Amino acid sequence: xxxxxxxxxxxxxxxxxxxxxxxxxxxxxxxxxxxxxxxxxxxxxxxxxxxxxxxxxxxxxxxxxxxxxxxxxxxxxxxxxxxxxxxxxxxxxxxxxxxxxxxxxxxxxxxxxxxxxxxxxxxxxxxxxxxxxxxxxxxxxxxxxxxxxxxxxxxxxxxxxxxxxxxxxxxxxxxxxxxxxxxxxxxxxxxxxxxxxxxxxxxxxxxxxxxxxxxxxxxxxxxxxxxxxx
Amino acid sequence: xxxxxxxxxxxxxxxxxxxxxxxxxxxxxxxxxxxxxxxxxxxxxxxxxxxxxxxxxxxxxxxxxxxxxxxxxxxxxxxxxxxxxxxxxxxxxxxxxxxxxxxxxxxxxxxxxxxxxxxxxxxxxxxxxxxxxxxxxxxxxxxxxxxxxxxxxxxxxxxxxxxxxxxxxxxxxxxxxxxxxxxxxxxxxxxxxxxxxxxxxxxxxxxxxxxxxxxxxxxxxxxxxxxxxxxxxxxxxxxxxxxxxxxxxxxxxxxxxxxxxxxxxxxxxxxxxxxxxxxxxxxxxxxxxxxxx
Numbered sequence: 001x002x003x004x005x006x007x008x009x010x011x012x013x014x015x016x017x018x019x020x021x022x023x024x025x026x027x028x029x030x031x032x033x034x035x036x037x038x039x040x041x042x043x044x045x046x047x048x049x050x051x052x053x054x055x056x057x058x059x060x061x062x063x064x065x066x067x068x069x070x071x072x073x074x075x076x077x078x079x080x081x082x083x084x085x086x087x088x089x090x091x092x093x094x095x096x097x098x099x100x101x102x103x104x105x106x107x108x109x110x111x112x113x114x115x116x117x118x119x120x121x122x123x124x125x126x127x128x129x130x131x132x133x134x135x136x137x138x139x140x141x142x143x144x145x146x147x148x149x150x151x152x153x154x155x156x157x158x159x160x161x162x163x164x165x166x167x168x169x170x171x172x173x174x175x176x177x178x179x180x181x182x183x184x185x186x187x188x189x190x191x192x193x194x195x196x197x198x199x200x201x202x203x204x205x206x207x208x209x210x211x212x213x214x215x216x217x218x219x220x221x222x223x224x225x226x227x228x229x230x
Numbered sequence: 231x232x233x234x235x236x237x238x239x240x241x242x243x244x245x246x247x248x249x250x251x252x253x254x255x256x257x258x259x260x261x262x263x264x265x266x267x268x269x270x271x272x273x274x275x276x277x278x279x280x281x282x283x284x285x286x287x288x289x290x291x292x293x294x295x296x297x298x299x300x301x302x303x304x305x306x307x308x309x310x311x312x313x314x315x316x317x318x319x320x321x322x323x324x325x326x327x328x329x330x331x332x333x334x335x336x337x338x339x340x341x342x343x344x345x346x347x348x349x350x351x352x353x354x355x356x357x358x359x360x361x362x363x364x365x366x367x368x369x370x371x372x373x374x375x376x377x378x379x380x381x382x383x384x385x386x387x388x389x390x391x392x393x394x395x396x397x398x399x400x401x402x403x404x405x406x407x408x409x410x411x412x413x414x415x416x417x418x419x420x421x422x423x424x425x426x427x428x429x430x431x432x433x434x435x436x437x438x439x440x441x442x443x444x445x446x447x448x449x450x451x452x453x454x455x456x457x458x459x460x461x462x463x464x465x466x467x468x469x470x471x472x473x474x475x476x477x478x479x480x481x482x483x484x485x486x487x488x489x490x491x492x493x494x495x496x497x498x499x500x501x502x503x504x505x506x507x508x509x510x511x512x513x514x515x516x517x518x519x520x521x522x523x
Contacts, residue, residue, distance in 0.1 A: 039400075040399065040400035040401060041398050041399035041400040043350070043356070043388075044354075047354060071432060074399070075399065078399045109432055110339065111385070111428035111429065111431075111432070112399075112428075112429065112432060114337060114338050114339075114397060115397045115398070115399045115429070116399075117338070118338075118395075118396060118397055119396065119399075122390065122394065122396060125392075125394075144338035145336055145337075145338065146337060146338050146395060146397070147338065149394045149395065150394055153392045153394070181392070181393065181394075184393070197352065197391075200390075200391060200392070201352050201353075201354065201391050215353075215354055217355075218354075
């Protein structure tokens with residue numbers, strides 16, 4: 001009993017220490033300020049958000065994505081979806097799937113709806129989460145080309161090397177969108193194994209902690225933000 | 231001294247005294263900025279997004295420095311400020327791109343709309359695509375180096391690091407040929423403007439062209455300063471708002487609103503050194519000094 005209490009106390013201390021070192025969660029306003037700092041559909045401040053704040057940004061990014069997609073929320077949601085491509089932030093996959101699967105329910109004009117949906121599919125394709133296998137298999141027969149194009153990479157990132165079983169038939173598919181990409185991914189997995197870059201710019205193993213530092217070019221831009229939001 | 235000479239001396243003296251207290255204004259100089267439009271004939275493109283009359287109104291009829299004089303010189307005369315007028319001239323030889331010569335990427339509805347303009351690299355940087363480079367070089371004319379090309383497509387696309395197409399969500403984008411290392415694809419280091427029609431139609435169909443001009447003609451610092459922070463809102467989105475439609479952020483999260491060209495906004499603009507921006511514009515190698523009658 002006493003031993004259990006000690007273990008529990010140590011665990012609590014670890015959790016508190018971890019929480020302290022990570023700092024408090026960012027507010028929606030702070031995340032919005034960071035994302036908008038880069039300009040219309042900027043891709044660098046989302047990377048900055050992931051590298052500097054990581055999981056501290058999760059709740060706020062999810063709150064932004066939970067709002068109905070409208071013309072008013074479009075730009076901020078687009079930036080939030082770009083940020084969601086970094087598993088380090090840890091955005092819930094179901095929120096992203098909603099933008100892809102239910103895009104016809106959106107009140108946005110079709111052109112804007114497609115931009116958000118494709119960005120969400122891109123974010124899903126970088127998630128090293130085996131639960132996404134069924135989603136990607138189903139997406140392989142989706143008529144929408146811009147969504148279907150992410151299937152090979154999405155499967156590879158979700159499963160790692162075991163994805164080859166699903167990808168090899170795709171590489172012989174009459175669907176050129178799938179076959180060309182599946183062939184490339186199978187080659188990458190075969191040559192490099194667990195080191196293959198299949199989760200965006202990184203491997204499946206390193207995806208959850210990527211990016212772990214701020215690129216110098218982005219650091220310069222984000223200097224003011226880091227001072228304002230430590 | 232004759233009476234006539236005395237009279238003349240008095241008149242001249244009065245004239246000189248008047249001139250010292252309030253000299254004649256400087257010549258009405260303006261920069262003249264030349265553009266050539268290159269647009270795709272896709273039925274999904276929108277012909278009227280590159281709006282020259284609004285750009286002219288923003289940059290010539292609505293000079294911020296003229297306002298600055300009005301704002302601060304309300305008391306005794308303190309001298310004339312320099313105007314920041316830019317005369318927008320669209321050359322007549324517009325080029326049309328056919329779907330045969332320049333096929334576009336198919337979107338989710340099965341329509342050919344997309345043009346791959348940039349690509350993301352594994353190191354996180356973004357550069358021009360071979361398509362973008364080829365198109366730019368086809369229309370760049372070395373004999374008219376100061377004519378800026380304006381490309382207009384229904385949908386601009388960035389190719390991600392895995393070769394997938396990402397439709398972009400901006401109204402338009404300007405590549406500043408002077409800003410080496412900031413964003414300098416098309417290795418000729420020449421400026422160009424690319425309009426993303428389907429998005430611009432929703433947000434800034436009248437003013438996106440005027441806005442993108444600012445990215446080229448004004449001096450964008452390498453680091454985001456106050457002046458250019460928040461998507462350059464505090465400068466460009468105020469400067470390009472003349473009662474026309476304009477997208478701009480307001481401070482509340484998740485809200486997009488129209489910026490009003492109010493006194494508060496403009497005085498903020500002035501306080502963050504908008505005048506220096508206009509002075510910098512004069513040194514741009516893409517504008518011509520000409521006396522506008």
